[in-house]
Amino acid sequence: MEIELDGPGAQASNPAPATPGCSFLSCIGSNEMSLFDNLKDALGGLLGQAADQAPGALTQALAGAGGLQGVIDKLQASGLGPQVTSWLGNGENLPVSASQLEAALGNEQVQQLATSLGIPADKVLAFLQQHLPTAVDQASPTGTLPPTS
Template sequence: MGLFDSVLGAISGNQGQSAQASDPKAMLIQAALRMLTSQSATGATGATGIEGGLSGLLGKLQAAGLGDAVSSWIGNGQNQAISPAQVQQALGGGHLEQLAQATGLSESETASHLSEILPGLIDKLTPNGQIPDAGGGLAGIESMLGGFLGGNKTT
């Protein structure tokens, strides 16, 4: 889980699997990444996926009136904060409930943690303002994050 540990450390400031096991934010980051990448090659979502992956999530956030915040996360500069209520409005009950079940948190705790996590997570997933191809799935995100975090690139 080296890549996940690197992402987790970059986003939340925690390091290592011991932090992962006891940190609800670490579990939520893992569940959110899984949700963003649980798509088939045709773009259909799995039971816990967000249609369109990262682009789909960004679309949901923008449709909920969070376009300025999303732009700040993707672009260079300081990330704009969002509230737990805005997360609940953007994701709706279904995705929030799935993340809560995956982490053992309540929906309100999940929304609260996501309001803290999403700006940094999306910032790390969109280096140089580039949104990775939704069809790349986990491998595409891992490849992009590996390069961003200084990991090995395959040639």
């Protein structure tokens, strides 16, 4: 196949479909970008759905660990009161590190959560770091957790 790269008559022996306003090479680039954009949008939608479901899954997994209130109590007892207070309140959620969570919860609890969530133990702390603030925030729209029955 011969391709003429320059000039208004740029052609290939197997030409790409004609797209007004683009040369052979620029059309290839734009088609690749639209393909990547479509893939990114599709994956983003799936990941977004998973992220939306994460707080609920986390709340269920924490049931065996004394529930969300039990975990909050452990975090507050470990010196993470300001973070927990921010999650319960209406403002911005303060971050918490994986090492802070590990110190507060302990290895046994992390292992139990891994089993409940169905993810490897080495991923649990990153999952908690990302989703626990949102789970607490969503579970406490009035600033406090509802009483457990």
